[in-house]
Amino acid sequence: MQNPLNLDEVKRVLEAVLLSSSGALSLAELKRVFEVELGNDFLRRALEELKSDWRDRAVELVLVADGWRFQTRPEVQPYLDRLNPEKPPRYSRAVMETLAVIAYRQPVTRGDVEDIRGVAVNSQIVRALEERGWIEVVGHKEVPGRPALFATTKQFLSDLNLRALSELPPLPELARDLIPQESLEDAAEVPWSG
Amino acid sequence: MQNPLNLDEVKRVLEAVLLSSSGALSLAELKRVFEVELGNDFLRRALEELKSDWRDRAVELVLVADGWRFQTRPEVQPYLDRLNPEKPPRYSRAVMETLAVIAYRQPVTRGDVEDIRGVAVNSQIVRALEERGWIEVVGHKEVPGRPALFATTKQFLSDLNLRALSELPPLPELARDLIPQESLEDAAEVPWSG
């Protein structure tokens, strides 16, 4: 199955490579798989066709932040859960709120998170998110103490099945739940981009 | 896709479960996946059909000692290797020096190698080179202990892409100082490939 690769052969190889790779693979990485140089368009077409070939299966080919990968569809999760009843632990609200501040307002310092949440941020929380590979230090703020600036990682996006930060759910409109309907229109000076 | 499961639905779930499992899954484990109790024969039939569905792909469903698993076919190995180029293994300095002494000074005993290298030669080193098929015992030196005399093999030459030992790189000071240019040419039975 060497040199003059046709589309079907490329798809056949891509399928095996993607099914056996432990992480998502970028277009550049997938290109490296082939001895002959394949065009981006050709490769993308092969991937799109492969994705469509798997349309009706319980596994799907998706494009996330760090590339293409196969993953199970949510509908088979109950079956998988019966096999492995152990699930990753749910994070506490404190963790999720910290993550939300970092995700939506990055880059932020721990102090920024504390200002918004109104409570001190336990360092265990930051460590848990770092260990999960969801946040990382991207720099330091040039103020006294040079606090670390946190941002979310590609893996965060990838683990949440997203390609980019812009695919995060839009921030809830300020005060929708709190402000009586009539005053809502007055308050919303800035349209939320969603 | 719950209760009255038909064969296609079972195959669809089995495929997702097997593709997402890190190890092989036994029939008993696969049975546990389904809420309804499936007969062994039914399950086996589904697996056999699934295996046959994957017949022409670069991935195969196989039954190994501890159960069923998907795995890549050997033919995709070169593609995977290009994706994750492993660092080529290297011989230790001790092995290389031992090999160099045997190549340049053959036939030599282990004692000779030790004399020249100035350190004891681990028997693992000798064994490694023998197992590689690069050195062999060509005789024994008739001194107390009758130590084995080692020389390099034809395979050594062939693996290093050499036609004769004389094609080994000359040691610099000799090529320059010791051998007059004309006698060098006389000695060269085989034309120098450069």
Add this chain to the structure above:
Amino acid sequence: MSEVLDSAEAAEVEIRHLARVQGELWSELPNDLYIPPDALEVILEAFEGPLDLLLWLIRRNSLNILDINMSALTRQYIEYVEAMQHKRLELAAEYLVMAAMLIEIKSRMLLPRPEKAVEDEGLDPRAELVRRLLEYEQTKLAARGLGELPQAGRDFLTLSIHIPQLAAKRLPRVAPDDLLAAWGAILKRASMTKHHRIGRQELSVREHMSRILKHLREAGRGQFSDLFDPAQGRSSLVVSFLALLELVRERLVDIVQNEPFAPIYAQIAVAAEHAEPA
């Protein structure tokens, strides 16, 4: 780890659940709070901080967040904080800071404001509090939204099927120049430059020594003339002869001739009996 993991789902407990702590819908008591004593600890765990507690109080009391009744809010908030302190619950300092802030806002609102600034909402003492409450509410909802996104390992699995490692174990590759380098390393280490000079010529001699030894080992002994292959050319004959002489000199091969002009044989040297190993 209780800070990190969602233990007992306490974090998601709505106040309705809290009410059940005592089987009473105390959350519906609008103004005069009755706080079931055991509920306080749950409250501490259920609220993420003073902002969270304030938001709940505002909602429970149907206060307009943009026009907060500061005295009602402050009174209720302080009642909670005092109750918690009374029970000697470990109260985060932020709760006390917030109490002080509420009291300050309340008192500033009692002061007459300069008339022309009345319409400037920036001067409303509550403005900063409202901004923070709104921002926090937004974060809370965003966190909930993030938590509902499908998550790898929880809602779907990524795949990584087995790759059989049946390909032969990769062996180290050695290039001729590596040998040269290794030899160079030996020379550098020991000062043996003078003793182990090897040129191409000597190498061919050594190659023939190996060849002759191999031949004799297989054949046991060999006729002198068999050790030479005239087809290889004159220089090869010379080198073979040098190789044989060297083998004899190194006492690896014995040359035997039974009588003058009889065939000369070469054989693997036999050690003197006293040299044989036991």
